[in-house]
Amino acid sequence: MPLTGTVATQPTDPASDLSALMDDLIRPELVHRRLYTDAGLFDLEMQRLFGATWSYLAHDSEVPNAGDFVRRRIGRRQVLVVRGRDGQVRGLLNRCTHRGTTLVTEDRGCRKRFTCPYHGWGFELDGRLAGLPVPDSYDRLYERPFDLGQITVAAHRGFLFGTLAAEPIPLADWLGPALPWLDAHIDRHPGGRLTVLPTPIRQEYAGNWKLAWDNAADGLHATFAHRSYNLLGREADTETVLARNPAHTPMISRTLGHGHCVVDQRPGITGSPWDTMRPLPTCSDLAAGLTARSEVDRSLLDLATGNMVNLSLFPNLIFVGNQLMVVEPVAVDRTRLSYYLVLAADAPEEINLMRLRVDEDFISFGTPDDLEMFERVQDGLGIAEEEWIDISRGDGAGDEVDAAGLVTGGISTEAPIRGYLAEWKRLMARPTPMRVRRSRVEAALNRLTKGE
């Protein structure tokens, strides 16, 4: 296909069917630069994509007690993930129902209720209006929609996801073929118990959020973009798996539907995951102390590293080693990455201390390479006359497609990019009906459906 053809500028009306425009922007092996540079398309993503599908919100372990909350985002919407007195976790919109003030500016905390700083309205942990000054100034106060808006929240084994879709597909169906990969990630922790540390490491780059997705399953770039990191490993004589000639490595990448994908590096290593780690500060002492204990199996050391499997759940969660990387779009050319460090709740303390050292390592010496590449791509895409980005690698040249249309390829296939863009296109073509829920309305609906 020739790399030519100008895409007409079309209106991005929130209600319109934009299938034709989307077909124009995303072709079988090409994608138009406007996906990364057009502020109108970015606005549309904030309305049609984020909120219309499930997004990762938080992990159960971050809100263990009643009143605990964390503040997260789905697109431009601030969401308070709150554990109620009934033990249930809800997603409340951080927006006072009086005149719109955000109720909370902290990223986490514990409250008995949420009180608006502007005129003092108070809300229960389940979002119900709990009181306001001069209640007599309203006619039929509790019949007005003053309870806080809520999104739908569902959990898979402690991982909490949220959506505003009026009729969301079940979370397990949305995870689909990604579900066993998520379970495997959870199951490698003793007892399946994870603790997510509450304060993330944050990085921002001057580029579009989808550059992080283009990179999520890009096994090819590691050999080149992370050359200095690979040299550190080579000098330490460790298994530098990403430094290999990408033409001769059996690692695989696989699309998993709904834009999800996974890269499995394990077929590419000869030893264990622990053997891929070069020496890090304090780690050899911690490992020696641990393995000196008679009851400890040496394979436990693998728990200190990542599992060599990068799972990506579109549109905002990427498992990187032992971290949960959350992708937060800020503007068409600005993105925030939040890395939540995960501990194995029932593992020996040495393992969790080693996890922290391992987690710091790639963020410090590897991720800056990625961010520089993202910013350089964004800069390059500023050349309006060069319209197209090629995403054809692997298609017809090594990729295998199963009966369900899921693609398995080698480390350098761009099938995961084509996969998430197909989901992007599906969500962006037509608006998904959305709904804000409210405690009292939901309770009334539940009573009706139960015939009370």
Ligand code: FES
């Ligand atoms: S805006 Fe919140 S009480 Fe007025």
Ligand SMILES: [Fe+2]
């Ligand atoms: Fe990278």
